Amino acid sequence: MNDPRELLLVGIGTMGRPYLDAAARLGLRVRAVESAAVWENRPVDLAERFYRVEGGQDESWALGVSRAVAERAPDGLVAFAEPHVLSAALAQDRLGLRGPSLHAAVISRNKALQRATFAAYGVPQPAHLHVPSVDRARAWMLERLPVVVKPLTLAGSEGVELVRTPAEVADVVARRSGEGAVLVEEAVEGPEYSWEALVADGEVLFENVTAKETTAPPYFVELCHRVGHVFEQPLADRVTALTRSVLDAIGMRTGLVHLEFKVGPRGPALIEIAVRTPGDYLPDAIGLAYGFDLYEAVIRLSLGMPLDGPVTGRPVSWAATVFPTAAPGTISAISGVPEVLAHPAVVRVRLRKGVGDAVRPLSSSSQRMGHVLINASSPDEREDALEHVRHTLSIHVEQN
Numbered sequence: 001m002n003d004p005r006e007l008l009l010v011g012i013g014t015m016g017r018p019y020l021d022a023a024a025r026l027g028l029r030v031r032a033v034e035s036a037a038v039w040e041n042r043p044v045d046l047a048e049r050f051y052r053v054e055g056g057q058d059e060s061w062a063l064g065v066s067r068a069v070a071e072r073a074p075d076g077l078v079a080f081a082e083p084h085v086l087s088a089a090l091a092q093d094r095l096g097l098r099g100p101s102l103h104a105a106v107i108s109r110n111k112a113l114q115r116a117t118f119a120a121y122g123v124p125q126p127a128h129l130h131v132p133s134v135d136r137a138r139a140w141m142l143e144r145l146p147v148v149v150k151p152l153t154l155a156g157s158e159g160v161e162l163v164r165t166p167a168e169v170a171d172v173v174a175r176r177s178g179e180g181a182v183l184v185e186e187a188v189e190g191p192e193y194s195w196e197a198l199v200a201d202g203e204v205l206f207e208n209v210t211a212k213e214t215t216a217p218p219y220f221v222e223l224c225h226r227v228g229h230v231f232e233q234p235l236a237d238r239v240t241a242l243t244r245s246v247l248d249a250i251g252m253r254t255g256l257v258h259l260e261f262k263v264g265p266r267g268p269a270l271i272e273i274a275v276r277t278p279g280d281y282l283p284d285a286i287g288l289a290y291g292f293d294l295y296e297a298v299i300r301l302s303l304g305m306p307l308d309g310p311v312t313g314r315p316v317s318w319a320a321t322v323f324p325t326a327a328p329g330t331i332s333a334i335s336g337v338p339e340v341l342a343h344p345a346v347v348r349v350r351l352r353k354g355v356g357d358a359v360r361p362l363s364s365s366s367q368r369m370g371h372v373l374i375n376a377s378s379p380d381e382r383e384d385a386l387e388h389v390r391h392t393l394s395i396h397v398e399q400n
Contacts, residue, residue: 004027004028004029005028005029005075005076005303006028006029006030006031006072006074006075006076007023007028007029007030007031007074007075007076007077007078007299007302007303008030008031008032008033008065008068008069008074008076008077008078008091009023009030009031009032009033009047009077009078009080010032010033010061010064010065010077010078010079010080010084010087010088011033011034011035011061011079011080011081011083011084012032012034012038012042012080013034013035013038013080013081014038015080015277015279015281016080016081016277018283018284018293018295019078019080019295019298019299020032020047021295022293022295022296022299023299025296026296026299026300026305028299028303029048030047030048031047031048031049031050031051031068031072031074032047032049032050032051033050033051033053033061033064033065033068033084033087034050034051034052034053035052035053035054035055035056035060036052036053036054036055037056039052051064051065051067051068052064056083057083058083058086058087058109060083061083061084061086061087062086062087062090064087065077065087065088065090065091066087066091069091069094069095073095074095074097075097075303076097076098076299076302076303076304077091077092077095077097077099077302078298078299078302079276080276080277081276081277081279082109082274082276084276085100085105085108085109085274085275085276086105086106086109088105089101089102089104089105089106090102097302098253098254098255098301098302098303098304099253099254099255099302100199100250100252100253100254100255100257100275101250101251101252101253103250103251104250104251104252104253104275105275107250107273108250108273108274108275108276110152111150111151111152111183111272112130112152112181112183114272114273115128115130115183115185116130117249117250118246118249118270120249121245121248121249122245123242123245123246123249123270124242124266124267124268124269124270125269125270125271126148126185126186126187126188126269126271127144127185127186128183128184128185128186129183129184129185130181130182130183130184131181131182131184132180132181133177133178133179133180133181133182134149134172134173134176134177134179134182134184135173135177137149137182137184138169138173140184141163141169141184142166142169144186145163145164145165145166145169146162146163146164146186146187147162147163147184147185147186147187148160148161148162148163148184148185148186148187149161149163149172149176149182149183149184150182150183150184150185151179151182151183152181152182152183159179159364160219160220161219162187162217162219162220164217188262188264188269188271189262189264189265190262190263190264190265191211191212191262191263192212192214192220192260192261192262192271193209193210193211193212193229193239193260193261193262193263194209194210194212194225194258194259194260194261194278194282195207195208195209195210195239195243195257195258195259195260195261196208196210196256196257196258196259196278196282196283196286197243197247197256197257197259198255198256198294198297198298198301198307198311199247199252199253199254199255199256199257199301200254200301201253201254202247202252202253204243204244204247205307205311206290206297206311206313207243207313208227208228208286208289208290209227209228209229209230209231209239210225210226210227210229210282210286211225211226211229212224212225212226213225215325215362219362219363219364221362221363221364221365221367221368222280222323222365223322223323223325224320224321224322224323224386225280225282225285225320225321225322226318226319226320226382227282227285227286227289227315227319227320228289228290228315228318228319235263235267235268238267238268239261239268242261242268242270243259246259246270246273250273250275252275254301254302255275255298255301255302256275256276256277256278256294256298256301257273257274257275258273258274258275258276258277258278258282259272259273259274260272260273277298279365280321280323280365280371281321281371281373282321283295284319284321284373285319285320285321285373285374285375286319288317288319288347288373288375289315289316289317289318289319289375290311290312290313290314290315290316291312291316291317292307292308292311292312296308297311317375317376317377318375318376318377318378318379318381318382319373319374319375319376319382320373320374320376320382320385320386321371321372321373321374322371322372322374322386322389322390323368323369323370323371323372324351324369324370324371324372324389324390324393324395325362325368325369325395326359326369326395326396326397327359327397327399328359328360328361328397328399329358329359329397329398329399330356330357330358330359330397330398331353331354331355331356331357331358331359331395331396331397332355332396332397332398333355333396334351334354334355334393334394334395334396335393335394335396336392336393336394337349337351337393339392340372340388340389340392340393343385343388343389345374345375345376345377345381345382345384345385346372346373346374346385346388346389347373347374347375348372348373349370349372349393350370350371350372350373351369351370352368352369352370353369353370353395359395359397369395372389372393374386374389
């Protein structure tokens with residue numbers, strides 16, 4: 001009897017745990033590269049071996065992946081989050097494994113490379129300037145307000161900041177001139193969306209649009225995702241043209257794509273592209289909305305296996321993730337969780353903070369307090385559930 005096929009997972013944490021569950025259902029052997037930060041809580045029952053990574057930089061993950069593939073070449077390899085993408089792509093390229101392509105991975109990890117590449121391919125995007133220090137962009141910003149300042153490689157809205165006035169230009173220059181290279185862009189005024197797609201050998205097999213709600217400027221931290229959004233024509237065709245031109249520009253081959261864009265006065269404009277699992281439990285919401293396991297589908301693509309059953313392009317239900325908020329301070333009480341869970345459209349409530357924990361002003365997604373996953377039978381029921389969560393789940397704080 002032949003040995004089962006083997007999957008190497010790069011990064012798991014909490015949100016990546018469903019990859020382990022899907023691999024177990026498929027009867028795969030699993031090895032995993034994991035960070036020291038989550039090492040003690042690693043799910044040892046679902047992986048044959050773990051490779052511990054010290055630190056969270058790309059180079060640390062590359063060391064862990066190199067050790068794993070030198071020991072034994074896997075049949076498939078899946079990277080989870082941003083710091084895992086390059087190490088996985090290097091191994092995929094060397095071993096001839098299915099993946100997004102080394103070209104796509106490198107571009108996805110650097111926003112300045114994205115802007116240069118998409119400019120060459122004529123992809124609609126904001127006017128932009130890449131500078132070694134934000135003070136070098138002072139004059140450019142003052143001529144184009146409002147603008148957005150963002151780091152080159154971080155994720156989760158970290159370091160992304162809207163600058164609207166000359167006074168704010170002076171402030172951001174004073175605060176961030178020692179940060180190093182940044183990208184400065186004209187702000188696109190309009191609603192924000194993301195596009196998630198399964199791609200095999202450059203062909204889009206499945207796609208979803210997610211409508212987003214964010215905090216007010218200047219940081220735009222995401223607070224709600226409604227999956228299964230449908231655009232009317234002719235905007236739908238323009239969004240399709242945008243997404244395909246991005247895939248062509250980066251040389252996308254096989255895997256999961258997460259693309260963010262805004263629809264401004266001139267139509268859809270690309271914000272950024274990632275060739276890894278989207279965060280915020282979006283795969284959970286997408287799987288519920290379309291009736292298939294997105295994690296398992298990604299594994300199947302990495303191994304060259306056919307997708308299991310039809311992957312429909314139309315939602316069968318209406319899912320969302322919503323992130324509770326509270327004023328800055330110290331949490332004194334949390335109420336309403338049982339009542340929220342009792343709602344028929346609420347799938348789960350998962351809070352990361354409890355009584356006694358500090359709540360900081362929101363400037364990145366890593367500071368949020370948890371999430372609620374919703375799956376409803378209609379758009380109206382989804383809105384009812386979202387309102388129920390927002391009015392029932394209360395996080396009480398004492399001001400510091």
